[in-house]
Amino acid sequence: MRIEHGLADADLGGGVFKQRIARSGGGRSTGYRVIVLVRSGQRAFFVYGFAKSEQPNIRKAEEEQFKKMASHVLELTDGQLNALIEAGHLEEVKTNAEKI
Numbered sequence: 001m002r003i004e005h006g007l008a009d010a011d012l013g014g015g016v017f018k019q020r021i022a023r024s025g026g027g028r029s030t031g032y033r034v035i036v037l038v039r040s041g042q043r044a045f046f047v048y049g050f051a052k053s054e055q056p057n058i059r060k061a062e063e064e065q066f067k068k069m070a071s072h073v074l075e076l077t078d079g080q081l082n083a084l085i086e087a088g089h090l091e092e093v094k095t096n097a098e099k100i
Contacts, residue, residue: 001095003038014067015039015074018058021049033057037070043081045073046093 002008003017010018015037023031035048035058047069048058058066076084084090 003036003044004040012063012066015070016063016066020052023051035066037066037073039074043074045090 002019008017009020012018017036017038019034019036020028021032021034022028030052032049032051033055034046037045037047047066050058081090085092
């Protein structure tokens with residue numbers, strides 16, 4: 001939701017974003033980092049997460065791989081996504097608003 005509202009911590013380009021997530025009992029700056037692939041207003045894919053204390057950042061080669069992944073994943077049709085979910089290759093996560 002932060003990305004959708006223009007509050008991305010880092011727009012890496014090509015639909016790839018890095019967001020900070022707070023650690024329980026702590027702030028976002030020392031918490032976790034997640035890589036999310038986003039097609040604005042349509043879908044988002046969580047693809048990677050790491051603790052800031054374990055890894056300061058992703059490497060440039062990893063960033064390039066996430067961009068390649070985004071170019072494929074963000075173009076999948078609803079039918080293709082449903083097939084991947086049914087086969088267990090992807091897992092769909094709904095927001096609280098979607099669960100109601």
